[in-house]
Amino acid sequence: MKLRHGINPQQEVAHAEPVTPGRWPVRLLHGEPSFINMLDALNGWQLVREASRALGRPAAASFKHLSPAGAAVSGAMDEVTAELHGVDRHEVGALASAYLRARDADPKSSYGDFAAVSHPVDAELAELLTGMVCDGIVAPGFAPGTVERLSKKKNGRFLIMEADDGFVPPREEAREVFGLRLTQQDDETELSSSLLRVVDGALPEAAVADLLLGLAVLRYTQSNAVCYLRDGMTLGIGAGQQSRVDCTRLAGAKVDTWWLRRHPGVRALSFRPGIRRQDRINWQIRFIEGDLTPDETRRLAEALSTPAGELAADERAQWIQRLDRVAFASDGALPFRDNIDHAHRHGVQYIAEPGGSIRSDEVEDACREHRITLARTGLRLFHH
Incomplete structure (x- = not known):
């Protein structure tokens, strides 16, 4: 199959072909x-x-x-x-x-x-x-x-x-990089509830389902990766960060934005007729983030049919504290308790991670302190 172009448009010659002749996924x-x-x-x-x-x-x-x-x-x-x-x-x-x-x-x-x-x-x-x-x-x-x-x-x-x-797929996958062919065994581990070995606490059925969805998400997300979930959907995905806690914080900020979009003050934003759906979404998010440039402030005012107030810091904090029943999954071992402390700020009550870090005891202690149920999977899900 001839492709339109490679990763970048200047890579004009690009093709795809099946590993097994005639067998296309x-x-x-x-x-x-x-x-x-x-x-x-x-x-x-x-x-x-x-x-x-x-x-x-x-x-x-x-x-x-x-x-x-x-x-x-x-x-x-x-x-x-x-x-x-x-x-x-x-x-x-x-x-x-x-x-x-x-x-x-x-x-x-x-x-x-x-x-x-x-x-x-x-x-x-x-x-x-x-x-x-x-x-x-x-x-x-x-x-x-x-x-x-x-x-x-x-x-x-x-x-x-x-x-x-x-x-x-073939049991062995390969990749060519800079003239070198790399091969590895395909990861055939099945995702099931048996992977979730609870260290302390209990996992409700809904939390088990959320964590399994999280593991599936992480398996196909660029590492380092973490995922926040609730009610069968992701609330925030952090991908490709060199520091796991940075990934946890970035994904946590997306969780807060998702939850604040449900705040009455955000839902009350009234846009002029003709403002596109995506523009309304983007303005809601910028309103939530609150660090508008002078140009953005002007353009938001033009997009609204009535002036908007501001979400006070205490009002934001009180609303965020109402979020609960959030699950959190990590593709690699949580190396320090800081990941737990940050995850707790975003309503997390259930965590799944591979375990095996030298500070696993500190991670467990942090979960107990925050009354978070911790499950260890023993399964790393890096994806590159």
Whole structure:
């Protein structure tokens, strides 16, 4: 398969070919993918397939630059997500709910994403995608008429890929870097509740499901990576940081933003007619962050139909303290208790990590201090 270009446009010559001749894990139905599009599609498909198999529910992911901006399984949507996309939260279908919940974790980053879903695309999801800034989708099938409908998106440049649900990858994977071929055994460890060995406390069924989703997310997120989850959806994903605590803090800030988008003061922002959905999202987030430049202050005022006040620091803090039942998963061992202390600030009550650091005792003590249930998996999930 000839690709549009490599990782960068100046890398004009790029191709994809199956390791086993004639055995493709995905089939291109429409569009011309780039090198990154292929990587997002392959990683996204593996994530949603694994999450769906582990939890027995439709799963979706919103991918950007080789890591998920958000992921979720089907479930109830709150009023904020439903209002944003103009859907009835009581009537939305399972697959559509999974994707909307996945995209809502970090809607700013999901702008121009590559979508992945575990089940065949139905008419409802296809209709939703036509109104979103999304570059493509990978799925194990498409309902009649959905490929034709989606192929018109982006002036005919929308990418549509069909995954082979029965594809089994080779037991050995290889990568060529700077003239050197690296090979390793494929990681075939199945994600199941048996991995979650509780050190202290108890894991409710909902927390087990959230942590399993978190492990699936981390398996296909650039390391170092951590993930905050609640009610079958990610609230914040931190990826590719050299310091794990920096990853924990960055993802935690996304959790706070997700939760503050539900604050009455943010929901009360009234935008002028004609302001696009993505612009409303971006302005809500900048309003929450609060460090607007003079130009942003002017443009936000122009976008609003009525002047906006400010969220006072104590009001923000009180609202954030109301968030609870958050699960936290880490792809590698938590090396210091600072990760626990920061995670606690974002409503975390359940943690899963491989264990095995030289300060594991301090991590355990911190969890007891904050009344956090700690589970050790013994499984590192680095992804590079």
